[in-house]
Amino acid sequence: MTMLEVKDVYKSYGDVPILKGVSFTMEKDQTKVIIGPSGTGKSTLLRCINQLSPPDKGQVWLNGKEITDPKSNINKMREKIGFVFQDFNLFNHLTALRNVSIGLEKVKKMEKEAAHKRAMQELSRVGLEPQAGQYPAQLSGGQKQRVGIARALAMDPDLILFDEPTSALDPELIGDVLDVMKSLCGKVAMLVVTHEMGFARNVADEIIFMEGGIIVEQGSPKEMFTNAKMARTREFLGRIGALYGDDEGG
Amino acid sequence: MDGLKTTLGLTAFGILFGTILGICLAIGRSYGKRPLPYFFIIYEKVLRGIPLLVLLFLLYFGLPQIGIHLDPFSAAVLGLGLRSAAYQAQIYRGSINSIPEGQITAAYSLGMSRLKAIRHVILPQILRLSIPGWSNEFTILLKDTSLAFSIGVIELMRQGRYIQVLAPDLILVVFLLIALIYFILVFSINKIMRFVEKKYQMAGYQAEVHR
Amino acid sequence: MAVDFGQFFINSLPDLLSGLGYTLLLTFVSITAGFLLGIALALGRVYGNKIVNGFCVGYIELIRGTPLLVQLFIIYFGLPSVGINFTPIQAALLGLSINSGAYQAEYLRGSIQSVESGQMSAARSLGMNKLQSIQHVILPQALRICIPAWSNEFIYLLQYSSIAYIIQVAELTAEGKFIASQTFRYLEVFAMIAVIYLILTIVSTEIIDRVAKHFSIPGIGAAKRVSLRDI
Numbered sequence: 001m002t003m004l005e006v007k008d009v010y011k012s013y014g015d016v017p018i019l020k021g022v023s024f025t026m027e028k029d030q031t032k033v034i035i036g037p038s039g040t041g042k043s044t045l046l047r048c049i050n051q052l053s054p055p056d057k058g059q060v061w062l063n064g065k066e067i068t069d070p071k072s073n074i075n076k077m078r079e080k081i082g083f084v085f086q087d088f089n090l091f092n093h094l095t096a097l098r099n100v101s102i103g104l105e106k107v108k109k110m111e112k113e114a115a116h117k118r119a120m121q122e123l124s125r126v127g128l129e130p131q132a133g134q135y136p137a138q139l140s141g142g143q144k145q146r147v148g149i150a151r152a153l154a155m156d157p158d159l160i161l162f163d164e165p166t167s168a169l170d171p172e173l174i175g176d177v178l179d180v181m182k183s184l185c186g187k188v189a190m191l192v193v194t195h196e197m198g199f200a201r202n203v204a205d206e207i208i209f210m211e212g213g214i215i216v217e218q219g220s221p222k223e224m225f226t227n228a229k230m231a232r233t234r235e236f237l238g239r240i241g242a243l244y245g246d247d248e249g250g
Numbered sequence: 251m252d253g254l255k256t257t258l259g260l261t262a263f264g265i266l267f268g269t270i271l272g273i274c275l276a277i278g279r280s281y282g283k284r285p286l287p288y289f290f291i292i293y294e295k296v297l298r299g300i301p302l303l304v305l306l307f308l309l310y311f312g313l314p315q316i317g318i319h320l321d322p323f324s325a326a327v328l329g330l331g332l333r334s335a336a337y338q339a340q341i342y343r344g345s346i347n348s349i350p351e352g353q354i355t356a357a358y359s360l361g362m363s364r365l366k367a368i369r370h371v372i373l374p375q376i377l378r379l380s381i382p383g384w385s386n387e388f389t390i391l392l393k394d395t396s397l398a399f400s401i402g403v404i405e406l407m408r409q410g411r412y413i414q415v416l417a418p419d420l421i422l423v424v425f426l427l428i429a430l431i432y433f434i435l436v437f438s439i440n441k442i443m444r445f446v447e448k449k450y451q452m453a454g455y456q457a458e459v460h461r
Numbered sequence: 462m463a464v465d466f467g468q469f470f471i472n473s474l475p476d477l478l479s480g481l482g483y484t485l486l487l488t489f490v491s492i493t494a495g496f497l498l499g500i501a502l503a504l505g506r507v508y509g510n511k512i513v514n515g516f517c518v519g520y521i522e523l524i525r526g527t528p529l530l531v532q533l534f535i536i537y538f539g540l541p542s543v544g545i546n547f548t549p550i551q552a553a554l555l556g557l558s559i560n561s562g563a564y565q566a567e568y569l570r571g572s573i574q575s576v577e578s579g580q581m582s583a584a585r586s587l588g589m590n591k592l593q594s595i596q597h598v599i600l601p602q603a604l605r606i607c608i609p610a611w612s613n614e615f616i617y618l619l620q621y622s623s624i625a626y627i628i629q630v631a632e633l634t635a636e637g638k639f640i641a642s643q644t645f646r647y648l649e650v651f652a653m654i655a656v657i658y659l660i661l662t663i664v665s666t667e668i669i670d671r672v673a674k675h676f677s678i679p680g681i682g683a684a685k686r687v688s689l690r691d692i
Contacts, residue, residue: 295659295663296655296659298616298662299616299620299658299659299662299663300620300655300658300659301620301621301622301623301624301634301658302620302623303623303624303626303634304623304634304637304651304654304655304658305655307634307637307638307641307647307651308647308648308651308652308655311641311647311648311651312647312648312651312652313648314647315646315647315648316648389526393527393528393529394528395528396528396529396530396531397530397624399530399627400626400627407528407530407531407534410534414538420542421538421539421541421542422535422539422540422542422543424539425531425534425535425538425539426535426539428531429527429531429532429535432526432527432528432531433523433526433527436525436526436527437522437526
């Protein structure tokens with residue numbers, strides 16, 4: 001069974017159409033990267049998947065259950081989908097530890113002790129154990145984002161959505177976050193919207209190129225970078241490739 | 251509806267007094283040479299720490315003991331004005347703090363004296379920035395005039411009381427009516443002030459303090 | 462003269478303390494009731510549907526558009542004509558609470574809205590429902606942000622509790638008037654009372670500041686505290 005199926009999703013903000021019929025699927029533990037010019041609906045697509053912005057038309061299926069069905073329990077569905085934000089959105093009034101554990105405590109109804117223990121594990125995983133007792137205001141951008149990832153991981157999701165996770169970071173902090181993301185490959189399904197071409201090229205199982213609210217082309221990194229079918233794809237990758245160079249991105 | 255006229259009169263005089271005094275206090279505190287600021291600080295603290303009612307009593311009942319006799323209206327205006335000045339000073343100080351320091355430096359470098367700089371550069375900006383806070387204070391003052399009733403001023407509230415004595419059954423209706431009058435006044439003033447605010451707005455500027 | 466005044470002060474003390482008790486009662490009960498009412502109204506304004514929102518706005522505008530005194534009069538003098546009677550203290554507590562609720566609703570709403578929308582998105586993404594998000598993420602931050610406004614409201618209630626005198630509640634100002642009319646020493650009495658209020662104000666501000674510091678979290682809070690101690 002396909003883990004994630006996005007079928008014919010349409011979304012407009014007011015009169016402006018953003019997504020004009022997007023469809024794709026994802027399998028368990030796959031890593032897919034969405035690239036494309038800014039403002040073409042990539043972030044909107046992610047928000048449609050976890051229903052932060054429900055689509056106007058179309059369906060989203062997770063593990064055989066339809067998320068977009070109004071009768072479905074969206075909160076239960078969201079436990080299975082993690083979201084990492086461009087602006088981190090850490091809970092400002094909680095320490096790093098509690099940021100990670102609060103989902104476990106309040107949504108999964110875990111005991112406080114157990115939740116904290118699990119949270120510590122996740123924080124270690126992203127390399128932030130010493131910062132457990134600090135508040136978001138005291139953390140650097142890169143640290144904040146890693147806490148954000150830990151927070152998403154703690155919920156044991158089937159899929160994690162990354163919405164331009166490194167766009168708000170200083171260049172030298174991007175590497176740490178990308179390293180964490182790389183370590184997750186193959187362990188959990190990841191759908192990443194990013195401009196980091198190095199990451200896309202070296203880590204993704206498949207790359208999706210979006211423009212104008214539709215998927216222009218999708219394929220393996222090798223196919224897309226060396227042998228893309230659509231001229232537009234070649235053009236975009238060519239330009240960005242020249243800009244970012246061949247290295248790991250960050 | 252004489253009471254209404256009195257209410258409006260109290261408000262007008264009170265706010266006028268308060269505004270002028272308030273501006274002086276704010277400017278004196280921010281730009282004055284010591285020890286002037288300290289007096290102003292104490293004034294503000296004291297007048298914002300006492301209930302209006304107590305202040306009115308002090309002025310109307312207390313002053314006669316040392317020979318100053320005020321009629322109810324004057325005592326009320328004095329009390330309202332003094333208090334309002336203290337709160338307004340805070341608003342103006344917030345506006346003053348919002349003005350970049352470069353303004354007064356630029357004024358000096360043009361050759362203006364301290365007084366001229368304040369008058370031509372700082373003051374116009376302060377007044378515009380303070381409009382939201384000031385209109386807030388205006389409506390507060392309007393509502394506070396109802397307290398003047400307690401020292402015998404014949405404004406809206408006291409008229410209401412008179413009617414209460416004459417027609418006890420209608421009492422609820424009467425007070426609701428009075429409430430309505432106040433509400434209409436406050437509402438209209440808010441609308442007018444919002445219009446004024448828009449008209450005199452300086453793009454990109456906002457004062458940082460509200461009461 | 463000073464000795465005479467001292468003696469006078471000591472003689473008046475019992476009455477003044479009794480009045481003070483009422484003043485504090487009025488202040489504390491009203492600020493608490495007003496707070497609960499205010500939160501309900503603020504949440505209704507921010508998260509409620511059109512009907513709830515409209516009702517809340519109507520209530521807030523009405524209360525804030527009319528003087529406290531008028532509201533007290535309506536409750537104490539007006540309602541009896543339709544059969545609802547309150548004792549002075551009940552009417553005062555009710556009136557002050559209703560009034561405070563409307564004002565607190567406004568700055569609570571401001572605080573809630575100043576919590577970035579991303580916080581709500583993050584909470585929902587974890588699977589929290591709306592209520593949980595508000596309870597565990599939005600409110601803890603909003604309540605810390607609004608502390609300066611809240612302490613202003615406390616001081617406000619402390620002072621305006623004196624209005625209860627007009628509907629015959631024996632609070633501090635009323636006691637003062639009583640003593641003064643007996644002894645004709647208006648100036649001294651009201652000066653004394655003024656000083657007491659002043660001390661109350663300063664002490665309260667100090668206590669609230671300390672408590673606020675205790676609960677503060679780096680990164681949350683208004684940038685500039687408008688305080689009576691601003692130098």
